[in-house]
Amino acid sequence: MIDFRYHLVSIVAVFLALTVGLVLGTTMLQDPLLNTMKSETADLRGQSEELRAERDDSELLNAGADQLTDAVAGDMLEDRLLDRGVVLVASPGADEDVLLALGGRVEEAGAEVVGQLLLEEAFLDVGSATFVDELALQVSTEPGDLSGNPYDKAGTELGRALAAKNGQTDDDGNEDDADGDTEADGAAGDEDGEGGLRHDASTVLSAFAEGGLLTIEDSPARSADTVIVLAPATAAPEDDGERANTALTSFTAALHEQVGPTVLVGGTETGRPGGLIAQARALDPAYATVDVAGRPTGDLVAVLALAEALSGSGSAYGIGEGVTGFLPTPLPGPVEPADPDAESDSGSEADAEADTAAEPGVEDEARRTVPRNGE
Incomplete structure (x- = not known):
């Protein structure tokens, strides 16, 4: 029989073993363990200090690069976009300061920011896709020719409304001005010479604005020779990011097809896997992409990429995967000024x-x- 004395001896033995273990751990093993931990802590502290120094050096170099960019930007951009009309398109969540900086660089290049389209959150909302599709079909003079997803159609119609029409004529032979007016009547008409509907740019833009899909600044109707599309400053939630990116890449491609030279720009995060520009580059787009916007140097690269696109070429610039280089090489040259008397x-x-x-x-x-x- 196991009696009380047996249990008492067992309990004493357990506590004695614990005591011996504690004594050994705090004496014989204490110094080697502490020395190892101190050594590893010192190594980690040294690595942290090196990384902090490298970060500080990088920030100083970036600041110096920005100062250099501001000093030489005038010469590098002079006449690169001479007499071109540029429309800035801001995606939902785009940084207003970056948009303003891009506009300044565009003007340094001799162009004019003729207007802005600020896309609202509702434009990309999953519940608005059907409305976007129906609205594009309603404002189109040739809805049967529209194809693709809702953002292909919206981009096509908005691109037609933005594209400069200088020198085009209507069916009666009257020349249209930049606002869609004709020399014959001096006012925007909504019918052509055969009684059919003619594309009314201002009406198309107003329809999307009144639908709560975008905000219009200035007068971009029939004024765009080129387009800059600015990506959101922050990525969409992971479960919705790919859908939103697909919508914006489709929209940008449609704008490019209608207007011409186009560049999609964003910050460095957009060029990483899952980012808008990374997803666009996977499709090998005809328009240019830049993933370093947001600093003076990156904004300069964006405008140089747009200037290069005037020649019909478009490539990927910045630091993300698949780029051709940080900036166009060789740099695009100045645009020759138009001479109205040359033709005559x-x-x-x-x-x-x-x-x-x-x-x-x-x-x-x-x-x-x-x-x-x-x-």
């Missing part, structure tokens, strides 16, 4: 040379001097 002068010269060619004895010489196909 060249026409007069061609007529004079053609008259000379009609004279006897100079026909062969005339063949060598009369311009062919505008050359």
Whole structure:
């Protein structure tokens, strides 16, 4: 039989073992353990100080780069976007300060910010997709030609409304001005010469604004030669991020197709996996992308990328995966100013040379001097 004395001895033995263990742990093992912990702590402290020093150096270098950018930006951007009309499109959640800075750089390049479209949260809301689709079809003069998702259609219609139409004529041969007015009536009409509806840019923009999908600043209707689309400052929630990014990339591609030179810009986070620009680059877009906007140097790169896009090329710039380089190389050159008298002068010269060619004895010489196909 196991009696009380047996239990008492067992309990005493357990406590004795614990006591011996504590004594050994606080004497024989104390010094080696503490020395190891102190050594590891010192190493971690040293690494932390090195990382902090590197961070401070990087911040100083970035600040110096920004100062250098501000000093040389005027020369680097001079006439790169000469006489172009630029529309700034801000995604929901875009940084207003970055948008303002981009506008300043655009003007340094000789362009004019003719207007802004500020997309509202409702534009990308999952519950608004059907409304966006229906509205694009309602304002379109050719709804049967619209295809793709709702943001393809919205981008197409808004792009048509923004695109500059200088020099185009209606069916009666009257030339449209930048506001969609004709020389014949001096006011915006909504019918063409055959009685059909004509694309009314201001009405299209107003329809999207009145629908609570965007806010319009200034007068961008029929004024855009180029477009800058600014990405959100913060990423959408993970469960909704891919859908929102898909909507914005579709929208930007449609704007590019209608207007022409376009650049999608954002901060460094947009170029990382899951970011808007990273997702856009995976589709190998025809428009340019820049993932370093938000600092003077990055804003300069964005405008240089837009200037390069004037030639029909568009590439990826910044520091994210898949970029061509940090900035365009070689840098795009200045745009030659338009000469309104050049066309008439060249026409007069061609007529004079053609008259000379009609004279006897100079026909062969005339063949060598009369311009062919505008050359």
